[in-house]
Amino acid sequence: xQVIKTWNYLRGYVIIRVEGLTLExxxxxxxxxxxYLWDIKRVDYTVLEIKVTIEGFKALKEVVKRVGCRVExxxxxxxxxxxxxxxxxxxxxxxIVIFLGLFIFLSSLIWSIEIIGNExxxxxxxxxxxxxxxxxxxxxxxxxxxxxxxxxxLDEFNNISFLSIETKGTKLIIxxxxxDLPPEKIDTDTPCNIVATKKGVIVKTxxxxxxxxxxxxxxxxxxxxxxxxxxxxxYSEEYILVHAEGEVLAKTVYSYRLDExxxxxxxxxxxxxxxRWELKIGKKGIQFFKGDIxxxxxxxxxxxxxxxxxxxxxxxxxxxHEYRELETKEIKQNIDFLKKSTHIKAVEKVNKQLxxxxxxxxxxxxxxxxxxxxxxxxxxxxxxxxxxxxxxxxN
Amino acid sequence: xxxxxxxxxxNVSEALELPKxxxxxxxxxxxxxNIGLNISNHKGIIEYTQEILRINSSIGIxxxxxxxMELKTILSExxxxxxxxxxxxxxx
Numbered sequence: 001x002q003v004i005k006t007w008n009y010l011r012g013y014v015i016i017r018v019e020g021l022t023l024e025x026x027x028x029x030x031x032x033x034x035x036y037l038w039d040i041k042r043v044d045y046t047v048l049e050i051k052v053t054i055e056g057f058k059a060l061k062e063v064v065k066r067v068g069c070r071v072e073x074x075x076x077x078x079x080x081x082x083x084x085x086x087x088x089x090x091x092x093x094x095x096i097v098i099f100l101g102l103f104i105f106l107s108s109l110i111w112s113i114e115i116i117g118n119e120x121x122x123x124x125x126x127x128x129x130x131x132x133x134x135x136x137x138x139x140x141x142x143x144x145x146x147x148x149x150x151x152x153x154l155d156e157f158n159n160i161s162f163l164s165i166e167t168k169g170t171k172l173i174i175x176x177x178x179x180d181l182p183p184e185k186i187d188t189d190t191p192c193n194i195v196a197t198k199k200g201v202i203v204k205t206x207x208x209x210x211x212x213x214x215x216x217x218x219x220x221x222x223x224x225x226x227x228x229x230x231x232x233x234x235y236s237e238e239y240i241l242v243h244a245e246g247e248v249l250a251k252t253v254y255s256y257r258l259d260e261x262x263x264x265x266x267x268x269x270x271x272x273x274x275x276r277w278e279l280k281i282g283k284k285g286i287q288f289f290k291g292d293i294x295x296x297x298x299x300x301x302x303x304x305x306x307x308x309x310x311x312x313x314x315x316x317x318x319x320x321h322e323y324r325e326l327e328t329k330e331i332k333q334n335i336d337f338l339k340k341s342t343h344i345k346a347v348e349k350v351n352k353q354l355x356x357x358x359x360x361x362x363x364x365x366x367x368x369x370x371x372x373x374x375x376x377x378x379x380x381x382x383x384x385x386x387x388x389x390x391x392x393x394x395n
Numbered sequence: 396x397x398x399x400x401x402x403x404x405x406n407v408s409e410a411l412e413l414p415k416x417x418x419x420x421x422x423x424x425x426x427x428x429n430i431g432l433n434i435s436n437h438k439g440i441i442e443y444t445q446e447i448l449r450i451n452s453s454i455g456i457x458x459x460x461x462x463x464m465e466l467k468t469i470l471s472e473x474x475x476x477x478x479x480x481x482x483x484x485x486x487x
Contacts, residue, residue: 024441024442027443027466028440031439031470034471036468036470037468037469038468039465040443040465040466041445041465041466042444042445
């Protein structure tokens with residue numbers, strides 16, 4: 001039924017009031033002359049209210065003449081009449097057109113660029129590259145050549161392994177997956193030296209190619225040549241350049257010092273909370289608050305109130321600043337326990353400095369207590385390959 | 396003569412399982428609970444008020460009593476009535 005109603009509304013219909021004595025005859029004649037009538041209601045003994053289409057209303061004139069009753073038009077409904085009315089209100093129609101135009105225009109612009117998944121590459125760098133090609137917020141989204149953009153970004157940044165560009169509404173989303181760059185390999189034909197990456201005491205040198213210039217027990221500094229690729233003769237000035245290769249094992253030392261006061265100040269939350277609301281539009285914000293923060297020491301956290309659960313992007317944010325009162329307490333710690341915990345912490349720190357290939361020789365832990373502060377020294381001696389290839393510059 | 400013809404038609408429709416309202420030119424009255432009525436194959440309206448509705452058909456006059464009756468649609472084939480229906484009588 002709803003379908004028929006909608007169809008009638010689209011085509012337009014009129015509500016008429018028929019007054020006469022032989023209304024049944026009027027209905028029968030209307031049926032036989034194929035006029036579609038609906039929602040017929042007997043309001044009074046001599047009055048009928050009928051809905052009829054525009055064409056039907058015109059055709060009814062013939063019937064009315066034959067029956068001899070009076071027809072009165074009560075209401076006009078439907079799209080054709082609305083359009084007719086709009087013809088006389090040109091500015092309204094103009095406004096609608098402008099509104100639709102603006103709506104379509106504004107929703108076909110890119111308003112924000114979002115970059116997801118970049119760790120090493122800075123978001124700003126990607127945006128700069130795009131800006132050079134005139135891709136920034138405010139451009140029309142249909143003009144974006146995504147393939148060109150992809151090539152551009154892949155050319156510019158070597159360590160992008162995957163890139164997807166899509167426009168979602170007025171947002172341009174660039175999804176990036178990075179890959180680790182492999183260390184630069186030096187071609188085996190290029191002459192090179194092997195130099196030290198850190199200082200240490202040489203334990204063993206194995207020169208597969210080139211001349212070893214350091215011996216066991218030598219102390220080397222960072223950057224010092226260990227195996228040279230320049231092979232020369234004492235008796236002549238000629239020399240040959242080779243691609244030096246080999247391993248240089250050296251004893252290296254890693255140390256870490258950790259200071260921890262024996263009497264410790266601990267900040268604890270008292271449970272009292274003070275809240276402040278803020279309405280943020282763009283970069284400007286309005287804070288709503290009553291009175292100052294009633295605490296001396298406090299911790300501030302900001303959380304955002306989301307009006308919609310699904311990620312609808314609103315041009316403003318509602319922020320709640322929470323201030324939690326803090327209380328400081330002095331706690332004297334057990335020295336034996338403290339020693340153990342600082343030991344573990346210090347070793348962890350040292351381990352972070354070590355690379356995977358390192359062989360640990362010895363570990364030494366020392367404690368000093370001075371002015372109520374416990375200092376923990378951890379020294380680790382390790383043996384590792386400290387050689388690194390460096391191209392010889394021939395000048 | 397006409398009676399014989401009708402008999403024949405009835406037997407045919409019975410044998411071939413054809414709908415009788417089509418073969419015998421009978422009105423078909425469908426009543427939905429007591430809120431609506433649907434009459435097809437009618438022969439015009441004789442009387443219509445909100446309480447009483449009389450419709451002509453090949454088997455005589457169909458008289459319907461009710462309240463707030465409204466003619467939802469009128470076509471040459473079908474009449475749809477909406478409203479509280481209380482009583483129906485066929486006067487032949």
